[in-house]
Amino acid sequence: MELTAMEARLNAIVGRKSYNCDILFRVIDIQEQNGRKVAVLYGEDVRLIADAPFEDLVTLGPAERSKITQAFRSLEEQSFELFKQDIELMKEKREYEATHGYKEELSYFQLPGRVLHLDGDPHYLKKCMNLYEKIGVTVYGVHCYEKEMPVRIHALLDQYRPNILVITGHDAYSKSKGKKADLNAYRHSKSFVRTVMEARKKVPNLDQLVIFAGACQSHFESLIQAGANFASSPLRVNIHALDPVYIVAKICYTSFMEQVNVWDVLRNTLTGQKGLGGVETKGVLRTGMPYKPMDED
Structure with missing residues (x-):
């Protein structure tokens, strides 16, 4: 059904x-552009921002929406199951090493690091926070509009002192504004790049602060050059809302004494190497011993 002025409402x-x-x-x-009504749109499952005239928009019934949503839910469940398997294997490896090949009974604890997640979309931030909780990652989530991120990042880093920083929200490449190499042809890539650069002024070392930056179709090369460890989007494709969480979680559960192979990080994401990339990076997990429950004397 074509969208009418009566149906054109926020959050439709x-x-x-x-x-x-x-x-x-x-x-x-x-908004009104050149005498016609235009809606500014955020993707429900992909981190894409777009605008479209009313005549190009249609409202979708429950059955149509369910069909589209189910495809994404299936991918999410598959990625989560693969990730759980990956984490279990990593856990078994650490236990083997900590107990000298299971020869000794040693109690130990683990510190997987702290994450600061800046998101331009509060709806996506909530979805990501739910997944972080399921995975067991300590995270501080902050809703911050993309253009405000470069200004706020210094104070936020001082406040939360994270090991991993996520800078994401919505983005889009517009062919009408320039070539793919032109940073000005992107909706929010310039803000993401500036935020990464400001963060690197505070923490220059790529292993002391691991940074993921970008959203759908973001200017991957500029983000990496600015100092991000991982970024989107090498082929300017859309990325899934939860992709940053899977990258972050993999790094959280990898020992700081080990390097994370880039492909190992990307293979359980929903988007893969077309939409995500990065450089070799050390994990942030630290193992300590002995472990003593707080209720013991």
């Missing part, structure tokens, strides 16, 4: 006819 869920309604979008703003 719509699809774009010109793209065969392949992605669910949420209306976050309504």
Whole structure:
């Protein structure tokens, strides 16, 4: 059903006819451009920002929305199961090493590091926080609009002192604004790049502060050059809302004495190497002993 002025409201869920309604979008703003109504859209499952005229938008019924959403949910469940298997194998390896090949009974504890997650979308931030909790990662989530991130990052780093920093939200490349190499042709890549650069002024070492930066179609090369360990999007494709969490969790559960192979980080994400990339990085997990429960004398 074509979107009408009566139906055009904030947070309405719509699809774009010109793209065969392949992605669910949420209306976050309504503007007038050149005499016609235009809706500003955030992807429901991918970190994409777009705008579209009303005549290109349709409201989707429950059955249509469920069909599109189910495909993403299936991918999420598959990635989560693969990730759990990966974490279990890493845990068994650490236990083997800590007990000298299971020859000694040693009690130990682990510190997987702290994460500061800046997100331009509070809806996505909530989804990510739920996944962090399921995985067992200590995280501080802050909703911060993309253009405000470069200004706020210094104070946030001082406040939370994280081992890992996530800088994400929504982004998009616009061919009409320039070539793919032109940073000005992107919606929020410039803000992400500036935020990474400001963070690196505080912590220059790539292993002391691990940074993931970017969203859908972001300028990957500029983000890496600015100092990000991992970024999106090498082929300018859309990335899933939860992809940053899987990258961060892999680093959290890898020992600081080990390097994380880039492919090992990417293989359990929903997007893979087309949408995500990075450089070799050390893990942040630290193992200590002995472990003593707090209720013991």
